[in-house]
Amino acid sequence: xxxxxxxxxxxxxxxxxxxxxxxxxxxxxxxxxxxxxxxxxxxxxxxxxxxxxxxxxxxxxxxxxxxxxxxxxxxxxxxxxxxxxxxxxxxxxxxxxxxxxxxxxxxxxxxxxxxxxxxxxxxxxxxxxxxxxxxxxxxxxxxxxxxxxxxxxxxxxxxxxxxxxxxxxxxxxxxxxxxxxxxxxxxxxxxxxxxxxxxxxxxxxxxxxxxxxxxxxxxxxxxxxxxxxxxxxxxxxxxxxxxxxxxxxxx
Amino acid sequence: xxxxxxxxxxxxxxxxxxxxxxxxxxxxxxxxxxxxxxxxxxxxxxxxxxxxxxxxxxxxxxxxxxxxxxxxxxxxxxxxxxxxxxxxxxxxxxxxxxxxxxxxxxxxxxxxxxxxxxxxxxxxxxxxxxxxxxxxxxxxxxxxxxxxxxxxxxxxxxxxxxxxxxxxxxxxxxxxxxxxxxxxxxxxxxxxxxxxxxxxxxxxxxxxxxxxxxxxxxxxxxxxxxxxxxxxxxxxxxxxxxxxxxxxxxxxx
Numbered sequence: 281x282x283x284x285x286x287x288x289x290x291x292x293x294x295x296x297x298x299x300x301x302x303x304x305x306x307x308x309x310x311x312x313x314x315x316x317x318x319x320x321x322x323x324x325x326x327x328x329x330x331x332x333x334x335x336x337x338x339x340x341x342x343x344x345x346x347x348x349x350x351x352x353x354x355x356x357x358x359x360x361x362x363x364x365x366x367x368x369x370x371x372x373x374x375x376x377x378x379x380x381x382x383x384x385x386x387x388x389x390x391x392x393x394x395x396x397x398x399x400x401x402x403x404x405x406x407x408x409x410x411x412x413x414x415x416x417x418x419x420x421x422x423x424x425x426x427x428x429x430x431x432x433x434x435x436x437x438x439x440x441x442x443x444x445x446x447x448x449x450x451x452x453x454x455x456x457x458x459x460x461x462x463x464x465x466x467x468x469x470x471x472x473x474x475x476x477x478x479x480x481x482x483x484x485x486x487x488x489x490x491x492x493x494x495x496x497x498x499x500x501x502x503x504x505x506x507x508x509x510x511x512x513x514x515x516x517x518x519x520x521x522x523x524x525x526x527x528x529x530x531x
Numbered sequence: 532x533x534x535x536x537x538x539x540x541x542x543x544x545x546x547x548x549x550x551x552x553x554x555x556x557x558x559x560x561x562x563x564x565x566x567x568x569x570x571x572x573x574x575x576x577x578x579x580x581x582x583x584x585x586x587x588x589x590x591x592x593x594x595x596x597x598x599x600x601x602x603x604x605x606x607x608x609x610x611x612x613x614x615x616x617x618x619x620x621x622x623x624x625x626x627x628x629x630x631x632x633x634x635x636x637x638x639x640x641x642x643x644x645x646x647x648x649x650x651x652x653x654x655x656x657x658x659x660x661x662x663x664x665x666x667x668x669x670x671x672x673x674x675x676x677x678x679x680x681x682x683x684x685x686x687x688x689x690x691x692x693x694x695x696x697x698x699x700x701x702x703x704x705x706x707x708x709x710x711x712x713x714x715x716x717x718x719x720x721x722x723x724x725x726x727x728x729x730x731x732x733x734x735x736x737x738x739x740x741x742x743x744x745x746x747x748x749x750x751x752x753x754x755x756x757x758x759x760x761x762x763x764x765x766x767x768x769x770x771x772x773x774x775x776x777x778x779x780x781x782x783x784x
Contacts, residue, residue, distance in 0.1 A: 281534050436777075437777035437778075440739050440774045440777050441739050441774060441777055441778050444738075444739030444740045444741065444773075444774055445738075445739065445740040445741040445742065448740065448774075483698070484694050484695055484697075484698020484699060484703075484765050484766060485698055485703070485762075485763055485765055486698065486699055489763045490763075493762070493763035493764075496755075496760040496761065496763075497755075497760075497761075497764070499760075500752075500755045500760070505751040505752075505754075505755070506751065506752075507740075507748065507751075508740065508742075508744045508745075508748035508749075508751075508771055508772075508773050509752070509771055510739055510740055510773060510774040510777070511739055511772075511774035511775075511776070511777025511778070512769075512770050512771075512772075512774075512777070514767070514769060515767050516763055516764055516767075517763075517766075517767075518698075518763050518765060519694045519695065519698045519703075519765035519766035519767075520766075521766070522690075522691040522694045522695055522765065522766025522767065523691070523694075523695040523766070
């Protein structure tokens with residue numbers, strides 16, 4: 281299918297996980313795609329995808345990213361703010377360095393990317409921010425990660441309100457998607473395998489998500505099919521947060 | 532031609548001849564599904580190939596008979612859209628008990644009956660999707676729509692409950708919560724409040740995308756939720772409102 285034919289897309293954090301899933305799907309749907317991340321271009325990145333080495337939390341890097349987008353595409357039609365960092369700590373255990381690293385990517389990075397790239401959406405565009413279900417219900421021991429995702433939801437609404445009608449802006453709030461990040465979350469459990477079984481039992485869909493699931497929704501939101509969708513934070517979690525966390529069958 | 536998203540699927544749409552329902556049926560048909568538009572009466576012209584079925588969501592015997600017949604004909608059901616609904620433009624003080632009972636009978640009890648008797652067919656699908664019609668009015672109120680707002684809150688809770696109970700059986704359940712969509716219901720809501728064209732402009736201006744929705748915008752999201760692309764989406768209330776509820780009240784300053 282070619283639902284994104286003729287569109288240009290920048291996906292931050294496309295090295296792996298959800299970001300890579302979105303990059304590959306956007307290419308398959310006909311978009312011209314650039315992605316970025318710290319470090320060198322990943323060897324397994326498809327050749328048609330452009331790579332820009334970028335620290336998304338560094339102003340100079342993001343300005344260069346904007347220049348690369350202009351050089352490569354001229355105008356931008358889709359921005360996916362996917363790059364994110366997770367730190368499994370309470371507030372008390374979080375160091376200044378932890379704070380700066382996480383907020384630098386999850387908060388400053390999203391702000392910098394929007395500020396630099398919205399002006400490049402001359403013909404209108406769709407911005408898709410990757411939030412988290414943790415924005416509205418706290419994952420234990422992930423204090424500043426949860427808070428950073430609440431920022432993403434607030435900013436999503438503001439961009440939709442301030443920059444519509446030319447620009448639509450929505451967030452996707454994934455639940456447990458099987459990536460390195462989710463595995464790191466389970467790794468803190470006393471029995472990670474048992475924790476995974478328990479977690480699956482709390483999903484009406486009977487499984488964890490895959491990056492392809494998030495890519496499906498990102499594609500829809502990026503496409504013209506979603507021209508009435510803006511200002512929303514859409515949860516995609518296999519039904520997990522539709523159910524109460526108190527589940528007697530799991531006692 | 533794009534690959535059809537719903538090829539080989541069977542779909543049953545209540546309220547299928549209404550403003551939004553008819554657009555959904557047309558889209559489903561174009562995406563390769565076999566579609567029944569179920570409604571009290573056929574209001575307009577249905578898309579070619581869409582079958583009309585006289586159907587009253589409040590009539591339990593009729594609902595049972597419909598799904599018994601479909602069990603024999605289709606064997607399963609892949610997509611159920613509960614789009615039948617009415618609106619009563621009154622505060623609670625002006626709403627009679629008969630009106631209150633009527634809107635709950637259609638918007639909530641009707642959804643319950645349709646889902647209850649469709650479940651055996653939905654279980655036989657390889658991956659069923661139920662799409663209920665909630666409303667952004669289930670979150671924030673429009674003035675003078677009290678009973679309607681209450682029914683949509685009930686739809687939202689029922690959607691989560693069904694997702695929770697029937698997810699393990701391979702059935703996804705979501706609700707779409709439209710904002711202002713250009714339908715006969717919206718025209719009725721404008722009522723006698725003033726010049727319809729100026730109201731339309733005012734309604735457009737309060738949306739971040741500077742437009743109210745069209746039925747096809749809603750059909751776009753229903754199509755996605757019905758398709759296998761959305762196989763991880765369940766238990767959610769999908770607000771589709773052109774950004775309206777992302778704002779606070781728009782003060783005239």
